Amino acid sequence: MDKSTIIKNIVKQKQRPHLKFRLKKETELFTDQLFYTLFDAETDVETHLSLLEKQFTELVELACWDQLNYCTKIWNKYVEKLPEILEKLNLDAVAIYENDPASNSIEEVYLAYPGFFAIAIYRLSHEFYKIGLPLIPRLMTEYAHKLTGVDINPGAQIGRSFFIDHATGIVIGETAVIKDNVKIYQGVTLGALSVSKNLKNIKRHPTVEDNVTIYANAIILGGETVIGANSIIGGSAWLTSSVPENSIVYHDPEIKIKNAIHE
Template identity: 45%
Template sequence: MTEFIIDTASCRTERETIFDHRRELPKVIDRIMASMADDTCFAHIGDEPIHFTTSVKEMIDKFREILFPGYFSREKVDAANLLYSTGQAVSQLHDILSKQIIHVLRHDCRRYELQCTECEPRGNDVALQVIQTIPDLRRLLALDVKSAYDGDPAAKSHDEVIFSYPGLYAITVYRIANLLHKFAIPQLPRIMSEHAHSLTGIDIHPGAAIGNRFVIDHGTGIVVGETSVIGNNVRIYQNVTIGALSLPPNAGEKLRDAKRHPTIEDDVIIYSGATILGGDTVIGARSVVGGNVWLTHSVPADTKVFMESPHLIFKNQETNKEISHENPV
C-alpha cells in the first residue's frame, strides 16, 4: 500500500502567499473606484441596464421557429397542433420583441436625456408591425433558400440549407434586424447582427439594403457595410469585403450619414477574398468579380474582373532545381 505524506509546512506557505496577494486587492479596488471619476473613460452606472444577449438569442430562435415552421420547434408540428403551436409562438414572440424594443428605447431616452417617445406604446406598435411582415419575410427567405440550393451542387435538399447553412442564418437575422433598423430602433438591430456574426463569421450591418435571392456561400469572413446596396440574385463567397475606403480620424461625424459602401447590382457573383470599397463604387449587373480582386472603382455591367495568374515556382526538394510548372510531377 502506497503511503502519502503531506507536507504541512509547504501547504502553510502556499496559503500565506495567497493571503499576501489577496491583501493587495483592496488597494487595487480603491484605484479602480478612483478611475470611475475620470470622464475620459466610459461607465454605465445608474442608467437603465443594457439588455442581455441571451434574450436576443431567444428572440431570434422564436423568429426562426415561426419563419420556418417545424424546423426549429421543440415539439413535432403537424396538422393537429399547427394552429395552436403557431399562435403560442407568435404570442411569445410579441412579448419578447416588444419588451426588447421598449427596453432599448427607454435606455436611450434616459441615458441621453432625449425627448419622451412614449416607449411602451411605440415598442408594442413596432413589435406588432414587424410580426405583421412575417408572411412577406417567409416568402423572401424562401427565395434565398431556393437560390442557395439551385446554385450549390453540394446541397442535397432545401432542408439541408435551412438546417445547416450559416449563410442562411446570417441572412435571416439580417432581414429581421433590417426591419428594426428601418423603424429607427436603437442598439437592438446591431446586437442581433453581432450575435449572428459571432456564430457564423458573417458581418452584415442591419442598415445595408439587400435584394431578394441573396446567397452567401460558405460565408466565413464576409463583411457587408452599413450603406451597401446589393441587388437581386447576388451570390458572394467567403472572405468578401463590401466596405468603406480608408477614413480620416474624425470620419464619425463628417461621414455618418454619407454613402460609404459600394453598390452591387443584380445577378453579380463575387468570389472568395475579393475586396470592394467605396461609396461611389458600382459593380454593374451580371458582372463577375474573381477571387482576391481589389476594387475601388466601378465596373460596367457584364464584365469579368480577374487577377492575373500568379507566377508559381516548383523546385525539387532534394536537388533544389526548378521544375517546369507544366508538368511538375
Template identity: 45%
Template sequence: MTTATSTFLDHLLAQRTQYRYKLPSRPDAGRFIDHLMRLLFPVTQDCQSSSQHVEETYQKLQEQLICLLRPLEKNLPDSPVSIADRFFERLPPIYDSLLLDAHSIADNDPAAVGIEEVIAVYPGFYAIAVYRIAHELLQLNVPLLPRMLTEYAHGQTGIDIHPGAQIGRSFFIDHGTGVVIGETTIIGENVKIYQGVTLGATHVAKSMAQKKRHPTIENNVVIYANATILGGNTIVGHDSVIGGNVWLTNSVEAHSLVFHQHQTEIRLKSLESGEPINFVI
C-alpha cells in the same frame, strides 16, 4: 472592504450615469432570434419537448421582443408594444423574402440536398435571415438591438452583415466565413458571393458616418472568394463576375469580368554557367 476596492466600486457607480443607452442582454437577444427562426422554419426538432402551438409560440415571441425593447424605451420613437406590433405585422414579407433566399441557395449549390438542409445548417442562410429581421427593426428606428442581432449571427457564422445594408431578393452566400458587408452597402437581386468577400469602405473616419462609404452591387453579380470591393462610389454593374482575390476600388460596367492576374516565375539553371535563368509565364 479595502479603500481601493471601495474607490473602484464608487467609480463604477459613477460611470453608470454616463451611458447614453441601456441595452437588453445579449443572451436574450440570441434566444429571441433563434426562437423566431424556429417559428418561421420548423425543419428541426429539439430533443426536449417544445410547444407545437403556433399561436402560443407567436405570442411568446411578441412578449420576448417587448422585453428586449424595454431597456431602450427612452430612445424609441414609440412604445415597445407598438413597435413589436408593427414588426410582427411586417413578418410575412420578411418570411417570403427568406424563402426566396433559401431557394436561391438550394438551386445554385450542387452540394445542397434541399431547402431543408439550407435552412437547418447553412451559415449563409442563417446570417441572411438574421440580417433581414434586424434590418426591419432598424427601419422601425430601433437603436442598437438590430446590431446586437447581426453580431450574434456574426459570432455563430463568421459572416458580418451590418443591419443598415440594403440587400435585394434571392441573395446567396456560399460557405460564408469571413464575409463582411458594410452599413451603406447596396446589393441588388440575384447576387451571389463567396467566402472572404469584403464589401467595405476606403476610409473609416468618424466624420463619414452619415455618408455612403460602401459599394453598390447591381443585379445578377457573382463575387468569388476573398474579393475586396471598397468605396461608396464604387458600382459593380449588373451581370458582372468578380474573380477571387480581386481588389476593386473603381466602378466596372455591366457584364464585366474582373479577375486577378497572377504571375508565375520558373527558375532553371543554365547548362553552361549554372546560373539561374528566370522565365515568367
C-alpha cells in the same frame, strides 16, 4: 489602495456608459425564438408570436427607447412584415440550394448552412433598423456574426434570391446595396474607403447590381463604386472604382513553380 476605494472607483467608471448586458443575452434569445417561429415545424406560430411580443417589449425597455409607449403598434407593424420576409428567405434558400452542388436538400440549407442563417437574421433585423430601434438590430446581426463568421450590417439593402456560399469572413457594410440574384463567396468585403466619423450619414459602401457573382476574398470599396449587372468579380480582386455591366474582373497574380529536385 483599500478594497472599498477600489470598489468605489470601479462603480464610478462602470457608469460610463451605463450598460445592461442582459439586453445582449435577451436579444440573442429573442433572435432564436424568432427564427424558430418562422422555420421550425414544431413551433406553433400563434403561440410564439405572443411570446415574442412580450420579449420585444422587454427588449425595448432594456434599450431605453423613448418610443416604449408605442411598442405594441411597432410590433404589430413588424409582424405584418413577417410573411414578406419569410417569402424572401425562402427564395434565398432556393438560391443556395440551386447554386451549390454540395447541397443535398432544401432542408439541409435551412438547418446547416451558416450563410442562410446570416441572411435570415439580417432580414429580420433590417426591419427594426428601418424604424430606428436602437442597439437591437445590431445585436441581432452580431449574434449571427458570432455564430457564422458573416458580418452583415442591418442597414444594408439586399434584394431577392441572395446566395452566400461557405460564409466565413464576409463583411457587408451599412450603406451597401445588393440587388437581386447576387452570389457572394467566402471572405468578400463590401466596405468603405474611409472610416471617418463625419461620413456616418453618407453612402460609404458599394452597390452591386442584379445577377453579379463575387468570388472568394474579393474586396470592393467605396460608396460610389457600382458593380454592373451580370458581372463576375474574380477571387482576391481589389476594386475601388465602378465596373460596367457584363464585365469579368480578375486578379492575375504571378505564380512560379520550380522543381525542387533540380534546385
